[in-house]
Amino acid sequence: xxxxxxxxxxxxxxxxxxxxxxxxxxxxxxxxxxxxxxxxxxxxxxxxxxxxxxxxxxxxxxxxxxxxxxxxxxxxxxxxxxxxxxxxxxxxxxxxxxxxxxxxxxxxxxxxxxxxxxxxxxxxxxxxxxxxxxxxxxxxxxxxxxxxxxxxxxxxxxxxxxxxxxxxxxxxxxxxxxxxxxxxxxxxxxxxxxxxxxxxxxxxxxxxxxxxxxxxxxxxxxxxxxxxxxxxxxxxxxxxxxxxxxxxxxxxxxxxxxxxxxxxxxxxxxxxxxxxxxxxxxxxxxxxxxxxxxxxxxxxxxxxxxxxxxxxxxxxxxxxxxxxxxxxxxxxxxxxxxxxxxxxxxxxxxxxxxxxxxxxxxxxxxxxxxxxxxxxxxxxxxxxxxxxxxxxxxxxxxxxxxxxxxxxxxxxxxxxxxxxxxxxxxxxxxxxxxxxxxxxxxxxxxxxxxxxxxxxxxxxxxxxxxxxxxxxxxxxxxxxx
Ligand code: C2O
Ligand code: CU
Ligand code: CU
Numbered sequence: 053x054x055x056x057x058x059x060x061x062x063x064x065x066x067x068x069x070x071x072x073x074x075x076x077x078x079x080x081x082x083x084x085x086x087x088x089x090x091x092x093x094x095x096x097x098x099x100x101x102x103x104x105x106x107x108x109x110x111x112x113x114x115x116x117x118x119x120x121x122x123x124x125x126x127x128x129x130x131x132x133x134x135x136x137x138x139x140x141x142x143x144x145x146x147x148x149x150x151x152x153x154x155x156x157x158x159x160x161x162x163x164x165x166x167x168x169x170x171x172x173x174x175x176x177x178x179x180x181x182x183x184x185x186x187x188x189x190x191x192x193x194x195x196x197x198x199x200x201x202x203x204x205x206x207x208x209x210x211x212x213x214x215x216x217x218x219x220x221x222x223x224x225x226x227x228x229x230x231x232x233x234x235x236x237x238x239x240x241x242x243x244x245x246x247x248x249x250x251x252x253x254x255x256x257x258x259x260x261x262x263x264x265x266x267x268x269x270x271x272x273x274x275x276x277x278x279x280x281x282x283x284x285x286x287x288x289x290x291x292x293x294x295x296x297x298x299x300x301x302x303x304x305x306x307x308x309x310x311x312x313x314x315x316x317x318x319x320x321x322x323x324x325x326x327x328x329x330x331x332x333x334x335x336x337x338x339x340x341x342x343x344x345x346x347x348x349x350x351x352x353x354x355x356x357x358x359x360x361x362x363x364x365x366x367x368x369x370x371x372x373x374x375x376x377x378x379x380x381x382x383x384x385x386x387x388x389x390x391x392x393x394x395x396x397x398x399x400x401x402x403x404x405x406x407x408x409x410x411x412x413x414x415x416x417x418x419x420x421x422x423x424x425x426x427x428x429x430x431x432x433x434x435x436x437x438x439x440x441x442x443x444x445x446x447x448x449x450x451x452x453x454x455x456x457x458x459x460x461x462x463x464x465x466x467x468x469x470x471x472x473x474x475x476x477x478x479x480x481x482x483x484x485x486x487x488x489x490x491x492x493x494x495x496x497x498x499x500x501x502x503x504x505x506x507x508x509x510x511x512x513x514x515x516x517x518x519x520x521x522x523x524x525x526x527x528x529x530x531x532x533x
Contacts, residue, residue, distance in 0.1 A: 088177075089132040091124065093146070095190075096139030100201065103254060103261050108233025112201035113140060119259035120223045120280065121188065121204025128183040128208050134176045136168060140197075143167035146176065147191040148206060149320060150302050150472070150490045153178035155510025158469055161192045162437035163511050163529065168192075182376035182472075183210040184302025185276040185322040187223065194435050195282065195519040196239050199250060201225070203280035208302070215369035216326070217271040217362065224317070224351075225259070226281035228252035240523060246397050246424035248462065249283025249518035255341070255351060262352035264336070270361030272369075273327045274298075279317040282519040285463055285493075286317040287343040288351065292331055296371050299324035303472050303488035304373035314342075318465035318493040320517035324373070328366040334358045378488060381474055381503035386453035389444050391514065393494065393526060395425035396460045423525035425460070425516070431525030436513060442531035443514075446506035453503050458494040464521060466500075467491040469513040473502040491517055506532045 098114035101107060115121025126132050138144050145167055147159035157178045161167035168174045180186075186206040190197040205221045228236040228250060244250045254261060267273070275295075279286055295315065296307050301322050310316075315323050331337055335356045342348035423431035432440060446452050454473070456466055472488040478500055492500055515527035 087130075089126060089130055091132060091134040092137070093121065093134060094137045094139055095144055095202065098201075100259060102227060102229070102256050102259065103233070110227075110229065110233045110235060112235070113197060114201055115204050119201050119256070120225065121202070123205045123207060123221060124188065125207045125209060126180055128180055128211055131177065131179045136174050136176065138168040138170055138172055141170055143169055143192045144190045144197060144202075145174070145192045146188050147469075148176070148178065148186065148188050149467075150184075150186040150322070151178060151180050151206070151208075152182060152470060152472065152508065153180075155470065155508065155512070158510070158512070159191045160436035160469070160513055163440060163513070180208040182302060182378070183208045183374070184299055184304070184376065185221070185278060185324050186302050187278050187280060187320075187322070189280065192435050195250070195523050198280070198519055199228075199239060199282050200235055205276070205278055207276065210374060212374070214274060214373060215367065216274040217268075217367070219274045219276075221276040221278065222257045223259075223278050223280055224286065225256045226252040226284035227254040227256065229254050240422070240520065242422075242424070244283070245422065245520045245524040246395075249520035251283045252281070255284070255349075257352060264353045264355035266357060267329045267331075267354050268357050268359065268362055269329055269331060269333045270363045270366075271329045272367040273329065275325050275327055276322065277315065277317055277325065278322045279319050281319050283319060285319070285343045286341045287314045288317065289313050289315075289340045289342065290327065290337065290354070291340065292335070292337040293327060293329075293354070295325035295327050297323055297485075298326050298371055298373050300487050301472065301489040301491055303378065304375050305487040306485040307371045308485050316343075316493060318463065318491065318517070319519075320465055320467055320491045321489075321493065326371040329354075329356070330366065331356050333360060378472055378474075379505035379507050381451040381453075381505055383451065383453060383503060386451040386503060387446060388453045388455070389530075390428075390455045390457065391443070391466075391528065392428050393425070393456070393458045393460055393464055393466075393516070394427070394429070395423075395431075395525065396462045422523075425521055425524050425526040427526060427528040430528070432527045432529070433525050434523060436527075440511070440529045442511060443528040445531040445533060448506060448509055448532055450506050451503055452506050453501065456492065456494060456500045456502070458496060458498045461496045462521075463493065463495055464516040464518065464526065465491045465493045467513075467515055467517045468504075470508050470510065471504045471506075471512070473504050476501040476503060508532060
């Protein structure tokens, strides 16, 4: 019996019963909770005006023809079915970065699914368990496909809406453009591969070099920052403002102001901030990225409307977000594993002043001609393929205490598929704010300790999200049985 009948008046009930005879028997009313959210995404060539309306057109690869791809807004706990149509001339897949889902839906070619051939489809189905800020991107020919524009925001909404005036997403992309607006070739050059990766020369916010961001005095904005760059690290400062970090990589943390007011966003990382707009009406405040020494630039500017403040005092609602249902690691019974990052050029770390050193200090991996990096002495190159031997195997349900040690002179945002990591310590000091991350940034020589419950069976990737580094060997696989 259809439970919706509870809400009908007596007369409505009678009419509905008549209706049952006519139609409900063949087409029962769908129950809201179980309805599948159906989506379609087309992957193919497109065009974008990245640098502004009066600048040359850039041929790109795009989801649904837009840069970035459409913002997928899903509901926590609601099943979604996303059909991906490949209109490229090469294989692709889609990886739902940070979503904890069944291994077969993870989008790694060869490892979790056959690649989607040109002209073919793949249907992804999952039920996002966690609310938060995620993103999607290809996991085939990743360096080129992400570098040509394939990336989109994926937002999973909380069951109860969060009290803010506006909920915004800034998907940040870094492009290496030639002067005619074309995307520069030379993907995967040995220099990019063994040093900082392909850092570009144009940074876009939601697909364009941003002009001002209009804001209103007194409003509270939830701003979802996502770095979809191939290689560019960012450290954002909101001048004149005090952003409060409320989530990292989609997972709520204890609300806190970042150290020195700088928000570190390495490739693939997301940070949700609450921004109370406490500037004066009509004022302007730069948003600066000063990650690389001597290469700071203004990403965009917060431009206040002249109108009077929306409210006299900041919104009187808690900024903290409800926690997601993550399994709590039990460190007293943990299995220990260690990942050691090796290789790359010696003595790097800076963007400038690294020239003229090609070949020096590069790891000789032997087996693989284009390997510049290794994990525990093994270089897995490319995007994933069938038959990758797992680095370690975990029994389903155990807590894994994972140590990641960076022996290289370079920064690496290490990303684990299928799980979120409880970050315990960095170089021996406890990491505060009870934070969980799927992408953990290791500075040169850093050691990170983290933990997770291996509750999801399958073969899972663990790799550096600087695409050049991944392609050149900074990748591994582990198995949960
Ligand atoms: Cu977003 Cu395997 O990566
Ligand atoms: Cu991922
Ligand atoms: Cu790396």
